[in-house]
Amino acid sequence: xxxxxxxxxxxxxxxxxxxxxxxxxxxxxxxxxxxxxxxxxxxxxxxxxxxxxxxxxxxxxxxxxxxxxxxxxxxxxxxxxxxxxxxxxxxxxxxxxxxxxxxxxxxxxxxxxxxxxxxxxxxxxxxxxxxxxxxxxxxxxxxxxxxxxxxxxxxxxxxxxxxxxxxxxxxxxxxxxxxxxxxxxxxxxxxxxxxxxxxxxxxxxxxxxxxxxxxxxxxxxxxxxxxxxxxxxxxxxxxxxxxxxxxxxxxxxxxxxxxxxxxxxxxxxxxxxxxxxxxxxxxxxxxxxxxxxxxx
Amino acid sequence: xxxxxxxxxxxxxxxxxxxxxxxxxxxxxxxxxxxxxxxxxxxxxxxxxxxxxxxxxxxxxxxxxxxxxxxxxxxxxxxxxxxxxxxxxxxxxxxxxxxxxxxxxxxxxxxxxxxxxxxxxxxxxxxxxxxxxxxxxxxxxxxxxxxxxxxxxxxxxxxxxxxxxxxxxxxxxxxxxxxxxxxxxxxxxxxxxxxxxxxxxxxxxxxxxxxxxxxxxxxxxxxxxxxxxxxxxxxxxxxxxxxxxxxxxxxxxxxxxxxxxxxxxxxxxxxxxxxxxxxxxxxxxxxxxxxxxxxxxxxxxxxxxxxxxxxxxxxxxxxxxxxxxxxxxxxxxxxxxxxxxxxxxxxxxxxxxxxxxxxxxxxxxxxxxxxxxxxxxxxxxxxxxxxxxxxxxxxxxxxxxxxxxxxxxxxxx
Amino acid sequence: xxxxxxxxxxxxxxxxxxxxxxxxxxxxxxxxxxxxxxxxxxxxxxxxxxxxxxxxxxxxxxxxxxxxxxxxxxxxxxxxxxxxxxxxxxxxxxxxxxxxxxxxxxxxxxxxxxxxxxxxxxxxxxxxxxxxxxxxxxxxxxxxxxxxxxxxxxxxxxxxxxxxxxxxxxxxxxxxxxxxxxxxxxxxxxxxxxxxxxxxxxxxxxxxxxxxxxxxxxxxxxxxxxxxxxxxxxxxxxxxxxxxxxxxxxxxxxxxxxxxxxx
Numbered sequence: 001x002x003x004x005x006x007x008x009x010x011x012x013x014x015x016x017x018x019x020x021x022x023x024x025x026x027x028x029x030x031x032x033x034x035x036x037x038x039x040x041x042x043x044x045x046x047x048x049x050x051x052x053x054x055x056x057x058x059x060x061x062x063x064x065x066x067x068x069x070x071x072x073x074x075x076x077x078x079x080x081x082x083x084x085x086x087x088x089x090x091x092x093x094x095x096x097x098x099x100x101x102x103x104x105x106x107x108x109x110x111x112x113x114x115x116x117x118x119x120x121x122x123x124x125x126x127x128x129x130x131x132x133x134x135x136x137x138x139x140x141x142x143x144x145x146x147x148x149x150x151x152x153x154x155x156x157x158x159x160x161x162x163x164x165x166x167x168x169x170x171x172x173x174x175x176x177x178x179x180x181x182x183x184x185x186x187x188x189x190x191x192x193x194x195x196x197x198x199x200x201x202x203x204x205x206x207x208x209x210x211x212x213x214x215x216x217x218x219x220x221x222x223x224x225x226x227x228x229x230x231x232x233x234x235x236x237x238x239x240x241x242x243x244x245x246x247x248x249x250x251x252x253x254x255x256x257x258x259x260x261x262x263x264x265x266x267x268x269x270x271x272x273x274x275x276x277x278x279x280x281x282x283x284x285x286x287x288x289x290x291x292x293x294x295x296x
Numbered sequence: 297x298x299x300x301x302x303x304x305x306x307x308x309x310x311x312x313x314x315x316x317x318x319x320x321x322x323x324x325x326x327x328x329x330x331x332x333x334x335x336x337x338x339x340x341x342x343x344x345x346x347x348x349x350x351x352x353x354x355x356x357x358x359x360x361x362x363x364x365x366x367x368x369x370x371x372x373x374x375x376x377x378x379x380x381x382x383x384x385x386x387x388x389x390x391x392x393x394x395x396x397x398x399x400x401x402x403x404x405x406x407x408x409x410x411x412x413x414x415x416x417x418x419x420x421x422x423x424x425x426x427x428x429x430x431x432x433x434x435x436x437x438x439x440x441x442x443x444x445x446x447x448x449x450x451x452x453x454x455x456x457x458x459x460x461x462x463x464x465x466x467x468x469x470x471x472x473x474x475x476x477x478x479x480x481x482x483x484x485x486x487x488x489x490x491x492x493x494x495x496x497x498x499x500x501x502x503x504x505x506x507x508x509x510x511x512x513x514x515x516x517x518x519x520x521x522x523x524x525x526x527x528x529x530x531x532x533x534x535x536x537x538x539x540x541x542x543x544x545x546x547x548x549x550x551x552x553x554x555x556x557x558x559x560x561x562x563x564x565x566x567x568x569x570x571x572x573x574x575x576x577x578x579x580x581x582x583x584x585x586x587x588x589x590x591x592x593x594x595x596x597x598x599x600x601x602x603x604x605x606x607x608x609x610x611x612x613x614x615x616x617x618x619x620x621x622x623x624x625x626x627x628x629x630x631x632x633x634x635x636x637x638x639x640x641x642x643x644x645x646x647x648x649x650x651x652x653x654x655x656x657x658x659x660x661x662x663x664x665x666x667x668x669x670x671x672x673x674x675x676x677x678x679x680x681x682x683x684x685x686x687x688x689x690x691x692x693x694x695x696x697x698x699x700x701x702x703x704x705x706x707x708x709x
Numbered sequence: 710x711x712x713x714x715x716x717x718x719x720x721x722x723x724x725x726x727x728x729x730x731x732x733x734x735x736x737x738x739x740x741x742x743x744x745x746x747x748x749x750x751x752x753x754x755x756x757x758x759x760x761x762x763x764x765x766x767x768x769x770x771x772x773x774x775x776x777x778x779x780x781x782x783x784x785x786x787x788x789x790x791x792x793x794x795x796x797x798x799x800x801x802x803x804x805x806x807x808x809x810x811x812x813x814x815x816x817x818x819x820x821x822x823x824x825x826x827x828x829x830x831x832x833x834x835x836x837x838x839x840x841x842x843x844x845x846x847x848x849x850x851x852x853x854x855x856x857x858x859x860x861x862x863x864x865x866x867x868x869x870x871x872x873x874x875x876x877x878x879x880x881x882x883x884x885x886x887x888x889x890x891x892x893x894x895x896x897x898x899x900x901x902x903x904x905x906x907x908x909x910x911x912x913x914x915x916x917x918x919x920x921x922x923x924x925x926x927x928x929x930x931x932x933x934x935x936x937x938x939x940x941x942x943x944x945x946x947x948x949x950x951x952x953x954x955x956x957x958x959x960x961x962x963x964x965x966x967x968x969x970x971x972x
Contacts, residue, residue, distance in 0.1 A: 021791040024788055027787065028785055036845070039818040046821075094721070097721065100714070101715070101718040117952070122905070123905040127728075134728070138475055153475055155536060155538040157541050237908065242541065244541065246683055247541055247684075247687060248681075259816050262816075266370075268820060290805055356917060364912070365915050368912060369823075369827075372820075372824040374828070547743065550743060554744060
């Protein structure tokens with residue numbers, strides 16, 4: 001390898017090769033079109049047709065109209081928002097706390113780190129079954145509450161007042177290691193000297209964190225939140241296995257509704273239309289972000 | 297890279313519709329929910345051996361995933377040639393036009409003669425005036441109770457029948473033993489359970505219905521329906537609310553066998569097995585006295601999807617006729633066979649503890665099973681309503697009036 | 710401060726470990742799996758699942774996840790290089806499309822995929838499942854690898870270019886070796902997520918010989934009874950390999966993610 005020459009870099013232009021390297025992209029995009037693109041198009045197609053007695057008939061935007069006038073739809077949107085925000089906030093805070101506590105190279109930390117990712121790698125089927133038992137009238141949650149003097153025989157999942165918070169907590173438990181890993185990586189990329197400098201300047205640990213460390217981790221925080229929000233809003237296994245959307249539809253988020261519609265009621269046209277609407281809803285923030293970037 | 301390129305080409309072919317499936321008139325694909333006993337697979341093996349030139353492939357799919365798998369296969373137009381179909385799922389699939397009339401294919405002679413079937417079960421395979429499926433089996437439900445636990449709670453064993461007040465009083469006494477005990481255990485999460493094994497039977501037994509006979513109008517706000525829901529809700533209050541969102545009956549069955557559940561309203565298949573039973577359990581069975589009509593079933597039917605070509609009909613006919621031979625039909629079910637001749641072959645169900653289930657089946661030979669095309673969507677609504685009532689979020693009459701309006705709206709479309 | 714951190718960490722470890730410990734304990738219970746105590750413990754559930762279909766299911770999972778990881782990382786690497794190093798018309802649009810792909814709910818892909826897979830005879834094949842998994846993970850891999858590449862000094866490429874290397878040769882000789890740890894980490898990420906995937910696996914496979922570990926586990930939930938002992942034992946066995954892989958690769962994984970997300 002030759003000695004790196006400064007002359008090659010021009011200070012103004014980005015050091016990128018100009019050209020049309022589409023051939024590099026073909027494998028990835030072929031796979032994406034095959035596995036994701038085609039199904040999306042197919043969904044749009046089946047959302048505007050209906051199958052009666054085995055023959056397909058074009059019905060236009062009828063499904064969309066029916067959905068948009070259905071109060072269940074708006075309720076499901078609202079529940080999805082609550083669910084997404086709740087899970088994301090809990091996971092982020094738990095992940096951040098864990099990352100801060102585990103950002104050291106002691107034997108204790110090294111030893112417990114693999115333990116900390118257990119929830120993330122535990123099959124969702126299992127995690128759901130476990131939490132169902134914990135949330136029972138005589139499950140672990142109530143046992144722990146009575147230890148601290150709060151006697152309770154609440155059926156956490158089977159109560160419209162607590163079912164959504166209960167599935168949110170279970171999901172936060174399952175998914176927080178994702179944030180833990182990303183935020184730990186972020187913390188470790190912040191130079192030690194920066195923090196030490198802040199401490200010398202008289203900043204307390206909390207101030208150091210909020211004024212110095214977190215701003216430096218902005219990119220990783222934003223990216224992990226974006227990935228997390230997308231994954232959470234689309235996630236349904238946990239809710240489905242714990243409550244199937246009940247009781248009294250109190251945990252019926254959009255993806256659970258899609259699943260019920262397609263696979264319990266076999267109403268594929270309605271499920272397809274719902275999928276398309278979800279896609280559009282989740283796309284809004286992406287587009288807004290893109291437009292903002294474009295403006296800048 | 298080369299693999300991807302090849303894949304893209306294949307994809308393009310598929311999208312343009314060039315990949316037409318080859319049809320082999322003698323090859324049949326038969327789908328059933330997983331049969332852990334292996335009897336169905338043994339039958340298919342011996343069938344293939346004794347029918348050279350035919351090739352039947354048995355595909356077993358986990359019960360929990362079975363309805364989904366069938367729905368997917370039927371909507372994609374590619375899947376089984378002959379399929380076992382959940383009785384409650386059947387009307388939904390039939391209404392989509394996924395099934396073809398079965399009698400012209402398999403005939404109605406020998407074991408398949410109409411007179412060999414329980415009439416109410418045969419009618420459950422009919423949709424829109426056409427016989428689109430043949431019943432395979434059924435399972436009636438009774439009130440199962442734990443004699444030892446009831447004795448501990450100071451309740452004498454029930455006789456052949458028990459009145460509603462007796463049942464409720466017993467359940468409440470068991471609950472009074474402490475929070476580890478449930479008077480009455482039930483599951484409510486899985487949609488059609490509402491119709492078949494929870495509030496449904498009590499609504500019907502109270503003289504109520506979900507729909508008018510012409511299925512044009514909801515009848516949830518009638519005094520009889522309200523009474524049925526109300527009774528069930530008070531019975532349910534003696535059990536753990538957690539079960540409301542349970543999707544499987546296993547938690548009830550396990551707790552029943554462990555001696556912490558007073559009673560459950562269920563089929564014989566949910567009697568705890570030896571592995572689940574502790575010393576604190578002794579099975580008792582009785583019928584609620586209001587047992588005037590069918591106490592419903594989780595039975596299965598057999599159907600032929602609309603994409604199966606006439607070239608295969610002969611193979612289908614041979615296989616189905618062989619399958620309905622009494623000794624072989626028994627191998628396709630762990631429930632009660634739907635044919636009279638099959639009943640005689642079901643030797644394991646001859647023990648006295650099963651008499652009560654056969655009795656209900658016989659007594660209700662003329663009572664139709666309440667099934668209709670939107671059953672699953674309705675059951676979803678009913679499940680949600682029942683949960684509201686049991687949780688006490690709304691008074692029974694109010695919740696049912698709202699559900700009645702919502703159901704009417706779907707029927708009007 | 711240090712003590713405080715240790716206490717916080719200890720509490721979190723408890724919160725994490727107690728449910729898992731509960732699963733492990735339940736997996737040894739031979740009766741009353743969900744409600745029992747510690748009176749009837751043994752290896753019965755493990756013997757049952759290991760003598761059943763679980764070993765075969767594991768092998769299926771291993772093949773599906775392994776092929777998926779190799780395939781998604783394999784197609785993502787050159788694309789990530791192109792996005793990181795080239796300016797070309799449509800670059801922003803294509804990158805935007807990648808983000809779109811990321812937000813598609815997997816639930817909504819199930820039915821169309823089923824139709825396509827059965828037309829192509831990919832249905833019920835491990836390779837078919839692996840292709841679906843690879844496609845669903847390509848975008849994430851691409852984003853991770855692009856971030857890592859953006860951090861690699863461009864002087865490397867430029868030096869190679871001066872030496873007369875074509876971009877392809879540069880990629881193969883210079884970039885790929887440096888990218889190896891990131892490729893491994895992205896692969897591990899794919900394995901971890903696909904190893905526990907259930908919805909797609911249960912939709913694209915219904916032949917018992919093609920079941921993956923999670924589908925096999927769910928298979929223990931029957932119409933008439935649920936083998937909770939088997940589910941618990943199977944869960945422990947399913948989780949262990951991933952935990953072990955992770956314990957081994959944790960440092961590398963964290964490093965890649967750091968690089969990948971800075972971009």
